[in-house]
Amino acid sequence: MITLQERVHGTPPPSTWALGKLHRVLRVRKNFKNLGMKEDNLLSLSYGRIIRRDIETAAGLLPESFETYQIVEPGNIVMRLTDLQNDKRSLRQALVRERGIITSAYDALELGPEHDPRFWAYALLALDLAKYYYSLGGGVRQSINFADFPNDWIAVPGGRVQKSIADFLDRETARIDLLIEKKKRMCAVAAERLQAQISLRATRGFCGSPDLVQSNVPYLGLVPKHWHIVKLGSRYSVQLGKMLDAARIHGNDLRPYLRVADVQWGEIRVTDLPQMDFSVSDRRKFRLERGDLLVNEGGSYVGRSAIWAAPIEECYYQKALHRLRPYRPDRDTARFLYYLMTFATKQGVFVAGGNQTTIDHLTAEALRRYRFAFPPFSEQQKIADELATLEEKTLKVVNAIEESIKSLGDYRDSLITAAVTGKIDTSSQQKDTSKGCDLEAIEAELPT
DSSP, X not given: OOOHHHHHHOOOOOTTSEEEEHHHHSEEOOSOBOTTOOOOOEEXXXXXXXXXXXXXXXXXXXXXXXXXXXXXXXXXXXXXXSOTTTOSSSOOEEEOOSOEEEOTTSEEEEOOTTSOHHHHHHHHHHHHHTTXXXXXXXXXXXXXXXXXXXXXXXXXXXXHHHHHHHHHHHHHHHHHHXXXXXXXXXXXXXXXXXXXXXXXXHHHXXXXXXXXXXXXXXXXXXXXXXXXXXXXXXXXXXXXXXXXXXXXXXXXXXEEXXXXXXXXXXXXXXXXXXXXXXXXXXXXXHOOOTTOEEEEOBGGGXXXXXXXXXXXXXXXXXXXXXXXXXXXXXTOOHHHHHHHHHHHHHTTOSBSTTSSSBOSBOOHHHHHHOEEEEOOHHHHHHHHHHHHHHHHHHHHHHHHHHHHHHHHHHHHHHHHHHHHTTOSOHHHHTTOTTSXXXXXXXXXXXXX
């Protein structure tokens, strides 16, 4: 008899585990509507966890009455099996730990008293991690119910074994999650330190100079006395990109252009660029030159910038991107301006009326009027060199930490699958936690 776990995970169950039918072990709760508003503890499924929501301020698609919601109890397992085609990353089940109400669009499962619901929540999670649910969906929306699951034979460990596995996974996944959070915080701290250095160097240069004067520009504060405080438009030409023309996207003389999504912070993507036919005058006006700075002019990414390094011979750019080019390349370098834009964006300089709402569009006229302090050319180069080196070092550290986070996540997933399929003797692991992944060793290897 091949069980569901063996078919999905390729692991035969231990010989001591019993056989059972899926729908006899995990049963869908029915007739538990919240009629009469017996409960107002609103719950929601959020990436593998059940979280509370404020019923008074809950946003999103809500019913006319929460009486249509279902009541769930601690030990139930909630499954969201709707719209499988839209999102193949979210975790679609979670264990309920408190009484409350949740949308009836989800299935709520219950188990008999001989079972540990924590074990079965992990077992369903292992199926989810193996993308088993997506093989069951059909139709345009690919939505199913738990009742649509094939009523497979499943391997059923005894209650004590279920508890041993659940205790082991609760402890080990908590350790892994804590380490992941610590590493994420390290990434955030590294980014904060880099931003602090960019803000400092872009506005004050190399510290220690006593010759600082008040700039009378609120977002600049004190600046070196020998720097020139001027409007950006007096040092750089600012040109908004070409409006797209659907009538010109076909033809024999098409040329690539950059979109907003192609210009990330410090990076420009040139793979699979769209193309359009540019007139002769537009080619002169919108063709990029090596060293141009591209700045996002709208949406939630106002100010996001990157320097064009000419990885392809000829390229243009669309409206919604500004191109900044120094009037005098012997006086200004866009490499320094890139860090000025980073400082201005991260410090919230480009906000409307001094409040905290990002402006919808950073027009060329507005951008030209912003005042910044510019050091002599040699100092601009030196500051840009130093910050580029620091940025590269920070990126290496962050990449190393993020790779470690991914490895920990993969290990967490494999540990869950191994435990719920009986590959790990959790009774011995309870006594000897040195087996498997040495989390302390991983933590000791973290970059600093």
